[in-house]
Amino acid sequence: MKQAAASHHREISHKTSVRRPSVLGRLRKDKWMYLLLTPGVLYFIIFKYVPMWGVLLAFQNYQPFLGFWKSEWVGFEHFRVFFENPEFFMLFRNTLLLSLYNLLFFFPAPIILALLLNEVRISIFKRSIQTLIYIPHFISMVIVASLTYVFLTTEGGVINELLNKYIGTKIDFLSSPDWFRPMIIIQTIWKECGWGTIIFLAALAGVDVEQYEAAIMDGANRWKQTWHITLPSIRSTIVILLILRMGHVLDNGFEQIYLLLNPLNREVAEVFDTYVYMVGITQGAFSYSTAVGLFKAVVGVILVFGSNWLAKRFGQSGLY
Incomplete structure (x- = not known):
């Protein structure tokens, strides 16, 4: 034996x-x-x-x-100078608020749009909509900023001309600190929302159709099917993209902010990316600007690992 x-x-x-x-x-x-x-x-x-x-x-x-x-x-001398700089808290606040607004308004937008597109049954109509919403992704941010100026300037801007015609007043969108963050979020949603649906539509294509058939037999309406079948099926994709997004909390993008930045809205518009350009390129403080960039990178790495750990703790599949 x-x-x-x-x-x-x-x-x-x-x-x-x-x-x-x-x-x-x-x-x-x-x-x-x-x-x-x-x-x-x-x-x-x-x-x-x-x-x-x-x-x-x-x-x-x-x-x-x-x-x-x-x-x-x-x-660590440059880091000490940076943290003691009176502008540090302004930069940190502006960067963090823009990232928070992006998480609240932009991150869910491609998910909602993908869910809506997934309900469209006419193939040619669905493809036409997808083509139209993908196009803004390929438009340069300089063009987007130019379009924003054409629409919102007080000197002949389309929006302000309509406001002046119907309510008798104009709003200085481009120079007002109160309107800067909404403009950035609206620009981001318009430009990138359609492109962001690609991943979610691919995830939705993998949902088992038999689950919907069983739900229909049990009397579930479209909302209940979406809530109990569709969203749980793409939950892992949402979590992974959210973890990756956390790594860019202090990275708002240079071009978009810089093109709308001016002395009148600087108090709410200046972020780490534009600050690095200002002190590193225009003032030649290469070491100091590198320290600022390294600070951003370290915070991003910490947030990625931290959010991945939290996802694992809640039973979700993380990055590793």
Whole structure:
């Protein structure tokens, strides 16, 4: 009996060892897949990982004429100056509020739009709507800012001309601090909402149709089907995208903010991205601006890992 068990164990071990190909064998077997993967890997290595050595400038008093190796090392001095800067809390507040508004208003918008598109049964009508809502994603932010100016300027702007015609007054949208954040959120929703539906529509395509049929047999209406079947089915996709979004809490994008920024709304419009440009490019404070950028990156990494941990704690599938 013992000999039979030992023989059976050796046979299983032999089969397992036979079935496990070597690294070279896996590379040879999937060579075309790895070849297709090569451009993407090279892109990240060359343009993402290699430039990371530049974060060391945050710990130097970098002087271009001295070069990287001869510039003075100052440790965390730039971080201390940044945190003691009176503008730090203004920048942090503005950046955080814009990110919060994006999470509250922009993040759910593609989900809602995808759910609505998923209910459209006429194929040609659905494809036409998708094409129309995808187009703004490919429009340059400079064009979007120009359109915003054309519509909202007090000197002949379409919106202000209508306001003046019907209520007898004009609103200075472009210079008013109260209107800056709503403009940014509306721009973001208009430009990126349609493009964001692609992932959710792909997730919705994988929902089991038999679940809807069973729900209909039980008397569930469309709202109950959406709440109890559709949303739970794409919950993992929503959670993963939310975790990734948390990594960009302090990253509001440079172009969009910079193009609408002016001295009259600076108190609510200046964020870390525009501040880095101002002090790093226009004033030549390379080390100081690198320290600000590194601070943003560290906060983003912490938020990604923290939100992933929370997702796991609540029983959701995270990034890893």
